[in-house]
Amino acid sequence: MDTLESNFLAALDQVLGKPSPFIPLHEPEFGGREREFLNHCIDSTFVSSVGQYVDQFEAQLAEFTGAKAAIAVVNGTAALHIALLLAGVTPGDEVLVPALSFVATANAVAHCGAIPHFVDSEFSTLGLDPLALQNYLERIAQVTPQGLINKLTQRRIAAIIPMHTYGHPVSLGPLLHVAKHYQLPVIEDAAESLGSTYQGTHTGTLGLAGILSFNGNKIITTGGGGAILTNHQDLANQAKHLTTTAKQPHRWEFFHDHVGWNYRLPNLNAALGCAQLMELPMFLEKKRQLAQAYQDIFKEIEGINFIHAPENCLSNYWLNTIQLTQPSREIRDRLLTIANDAGFQCRPTWTLLHRLPMYTHCPRAPLPVAEQLEVSLINLPSSPKLVTGLRD
Ligand SMILES: *Cc1c(COP(=O)(O)O)cnc(C)c1O
Numbered sequence: 148m149d150t151l152e153s154n155f156l157a158a159l160d161q162v163l164g165k166p167s168p169f170i171p172l173h174e175p176e177f178g179g180r181e182r183e184f185l186n187h188c189i190d191s192t193f194v195s196s197v198g199q200y201v202d203q204f205e206a207q208l209a210e211f212t213g214a215k216a217a218i219a220v221v222n223g224t225a226a227l228h229i230a231l232l233l234a235g236v237t238p239g240d241e242v243l244v245p246a247l248s249f250v251a252t253a254n255a256v257a258h259c260g261a262i263p264h265f266v267d268s269e270f271s272t273l274g275l276d277p278l279a280l281q282n283y284l285e286r287i288a289q290v291t292p293q294g295l296i297n298k299l300t301q302r303r304i305a306a307i308i309p310m311h312t313y314g315h316p317v318s319l320g321p322l323l324h325v326a327k328h329y330q331l332p333v334i335e336d337a338a339e340s341l342g343s344t345y346q347g348t349h350t351g352t353l354g355l356a357g358i359l360s361f362n363g364n365k366i367i368t369t370g371g372g373g374a375i376l377t378n379h380q381d382l383a384n385q386a387k388h389l390t391t392t393a394k395q396p397h398r399w400e401f402f403h404d405h406v407g408w409n410y411r412l413p414n415l416n417a418a419l420g421c422a423q424l425m426e427l428p429m430f431l432e433k434k435r436q437l438a439q440a441y442q443d444i445f446k447e448i449e450g451i452n453f454i455h456a457p458e459n460c461l462s463n464y465w466l467n468t469i470q471l472t473q474p475s476r477e478i479r480d481r482l483l484t485i486a487n488d489a490g491f492q493c494r495p496t497w498t499l500l501h502r503l504p505m506y507t508h509c510p511r512a513p514l515p516v517a518e519q520l521e522v523s524l525i526n527l528p529s530s531p532k533l534v535t536g537l538r539d
Contacts, residue, residue: 148485151450155482158444158451159491162437163533166490173466174530175368176430181422188418196391198414200421205374207424208359212341212349214376216383219412219420220390223338223360223373227255229389229410230356230375231306233382234332236261240305241297241510243331245275246499247517248310251360252336253500253509256308264297264304265501265511268520272457273468274317275309276516281325283512288329295329300510306332311340311350313526314366314465315456319345319353326354334358337376341366342431342463343456351376356386361416366430366465367423369416431463433531438464441527445469454524467527468496474523482525496524 148156163170188194201219208217220226236242238260244252246265253263266283269276288304289296295304307326309317319335326333337343337351338360344350351357356379361372375386393407412420438455445453452470456462471478479495486493499521501511 151448151478152481152485154448155451156485156489158441158448159486159489159493159527162440162444163491163528169490170492170528170533171530172492172494172526172528173364174532175363176426176530176532177422179422179426181419184418184422185415188415194415195413196411198417200414200417201412204369204412204417204420204424207421208374208376211424211427212352212376214349214352214357215378215380216376218375218383218386218390219417220373220375220410221412222362222371223358224251224255224258225390225408225410226358226360226373226375227251227308227334227336227338228258229386229408230334230358231255231259231261231308232389233385234306234334234355236305240303241300242305243280243307244500245308245310245312245517246501246511246514247273247312247496247520248336248500249338249497250500250503251338252308252310253503253506257505261305262302263500263506263509265499265506265509265514267512267514268312268517269318270470270516270520272315272317273312273454273520273524274315275307275322277318277321277325279512279516280322281328284325284329290330295331297510304329304331306334308334308336309354310336310338311343313454313468314340314343314463315454316340316343316345316350316460316462318457319350323353338373339365339465340463342427342461344461346459352378355379356382361420361423366434366463367420367427369412369420369423372412372416372420374412430531433534434464434529436534437529437531438462438467441467441469465529467529469525469527470520471523471525474519476522479522479525486525491528493528494526496521496526
């Protein structure tokens with residue numbers, strides 16, 4: 148083992164203790180009222196598409212995030228799909244998406260019949276780079292009465308999806324500014340950033356709409372689930388309508404006025420969500436403590452940067468992440484091998500989306516930063532429960 152490798156392993160040991168035998172990347176925790184609410188839900192027989200927990204979960208999400216409305220749905224991808232449709236994305240449009248993201252961000256665009264158009268990230272946030280975006284659009288796009296047109300493909304660029312990578316807020320202020328200049332609706336992919344704020348405002352509430360995910364590996368979980376956040380009541384009403392088969396309310400008539408989706412979150416899942424939301428402040432506290440412990444250790448290690456919250460932002464530190472100061476797939480993979488062999492589940496970042504077979508043909512900006520990040524980021528074990536094992 149060389150110095151970097153042994154330092155890396157020693158740092159993990161020091162923060163997490165010896166794995167016995169294995170420390171997962173992110174584990175859900177059910178130490179609150181989860182069982183009570185689930186039992187109550189089953190006893191009520193309202194386990195499916197209607198019930199008090201769905202209403203309660205939506206109200207509590209809106210309250211926690213400060214969004215005017217939250218609409219609970221089956222997963223984060225479905226939330227993104229509907230948010231894009233409501234932003235006016237139509238088949239054949241392009242949507243600007245970070246190349247460095249989970250595949251769901253691009254999939255939701257494809258589900259609209261639209262084409263993801265990949266753009267670059269910045270080192271400080273791991274998210275979309277507003278300046279690079281502005282320079283790029285200046286070069287390739289043109290505002291017309293029909294909207295923003297990509298001069299190279301003649302297609303309309305219909306929206307942009309900033310994503311808050313691993314819970315770290317993207318540079319939203321400058322991005323909103325660029326988006327406004329180019330008349331682009333902003334849909335925030337806040338799937339990873341429940342509890343993260345940008346200049347005091349919750350992520351996912353600054354664009355036209357935002358989305359959350361409650362998949363099993365996210366900061367809170369409903370088993371599977373997601374939500375659309377928006378401050379526009381009319382958009383919230385449409386989102387609720389479209390995600391619940393577009394049925395007009397009536398005591399007995401089945402009248403649907405649109406091709407709708409069956410995307411609603413079952414009451415059973417919402418019951419789990421209500422209990423998890425009560426635990427969220429404690430999860431956030433623990434995750435920030437864990438991040439601090441990592442940060443204290445890694446600042447002593449040459450060759451490794453710990454990614455911390457951008458300025459004027461609070462991060463939920465969903466997945467703690469280090470960056471190699473010298474980007475190298477080989478070094479990255481060696482560190483991944485020794486950590487995983489030792490029982491610390493560490494993972495690389497996602498393969499850049501334009502390398503996936505279904506997206507290789509899609510338009511893209513130069514991606515120099517994303518390409519460096521791809522071979523220099525490593526996610527570290529990040530479960531809130533790890534904090535009880537933190538050493539003094
Ligand atoms: C988790 C996630 C989603 C949504 O995922 P679902 O599994 O559909 O809930 C979307 N975007 C990003 C960046 C994610 O991490």
